[in-house]
Amino acid sequence: MKIHLRYFASVREAIGSGQETVQTQAAQVGQLRLELMKISPQHAEALALHKAVRAALNQVACTEDTALSDGDEVAFFPPVTGG
Amino acid sequence: MVSLSVSIQTEDFDIGQEHQALRAQDERVGAVCSFLGTVRSQSDGQAVSAMALEHYPGMTEKAIMAMLNQAQDKFDIHAARVIHRIGDLMPGDQIVWVGVTSAHRGQSFQACEFLIDYLKTQAPFWKKEQTPNGARWVDARVSDDDALARWGIELPRQAG
Numbered sequence: 001m002k003i004h005l006r007y008f009a010s011v012r013e014a015i016g017s018g019q020e021t022v023q024t025q026a027a028q029v030g031q032l033r034l035e036l037m038k039i040s041p042q043h044a045e046a047l048a049l050h051k052a053v054r055a056a057l058n059q060v061a062c063t064e065d066t067a068l069s070d071g072d073e074v075a076f077f078p079p080v081t082g083g
Numbered sequence: 084m085v086s087l088s089v090s091i092q093t094e095d096f097d098i099g100q101e102h103q104a105l106r107a108q109d110e111r112v113g114a115v116c117s118f119l120g121t122v123r124s125q126s127d128g129q130a131v132s133a134m135a136l137e138h139y140p141g142m143t144e145k146a147i148m149a150m151l152n153q154a155q156d157k158f159d160i161h162a163a164r165v166i167h168r169i170g171d172l173m174p175g176d177q178i179v180w181v182g183v184t185s186a187h188r189g190q191s192f193q194a195c196e197f198l199i200d201y202l203k204t205q206a207p208f209w210k211k212e213q214t215p216n217g218a219r220w221v222d223a224r225v226s227d228d229d230a231l232a233r234w235g236i237e238l239p240r241q242a243g
Contacts, residue, residue: 006139008137008139008207008209009137009209009211009220010209010220052223056139056142056207059139059141059142059145060142060145060146061146061205075139075142075207077139077207077209078209078220078223079204079222079223080203080204080205080206080207080208080209080223081208081209081210081220081221081222081223082136082138082167082179082202082203082206082207082208082209082210083120083167083178083179083199083202083203083206083208
């Protein structure tokens with residue numbers, strides 16, 4: 001299935017792009033993260049498991065256990081620092 | 084009826100006008116509380132000459148409307164509004180404003196603090212500071228998570 005990806009802040013800078021679309025069989029957000037880490041050394045660094053990376057599914061905060069569907073928008077980003 | 088609104092904008096705002104507008108034509112209101120956040124010229128011991136604010140268009144508005152709806156459920160308030168600026172800011176600039184009205188002060192004080200605590204940890208904004216040693220992303224503070232926990236809200240468990 002097709003997943004639209006969005007990256008923000010330090011994750012976006014490390015990957016070198018703010019968005020991309022991938023074909024995946026990953027069932028959950030955590031599995032998708034592991035798959036993305038294989039795309040390039042930059043992806044592996046940006047999404048490394050020792051880093052605090054947050055995720056959102058279709059613009060709502062989610063967890064690594066959240067299930068994926070075809071056409072979903074998934075975002076990865078560092079902990080937020082607004083306000 | 085409770086009036087809830089959010090504005091994400093690059094432009095500055097006038098807090099006097101915002102205060103007036105928030106309680107206009109609502110004579111039930113006996114209290115207005117607000118919080119204003121501004122850009123500091125020092126951060127973690129370093130001089131800050133400028134700041135850039137990035138956000139996630141779409142999710143930002145959804146996350147803030149969700150927290151406004153929670154504030155409406157938790158507190159007896161008449162109106163609440165959040166303004167957050169994005170883009171390039173300078174020390175002294177206004178970043179964020181939260182305003183709440185209620186019949187008596189207690190509910191608007193509490194709702195205002197709840198809203199800014201929630202925004203700090205849940206709304207997708209990221210600050211990047213310009214310092215003499217170059218640009219750096221601001222780190223999230225554990226104390227902000229603790230502040231939200233006081234309201235009985237658990238953060239979603241995330242990888243990492």
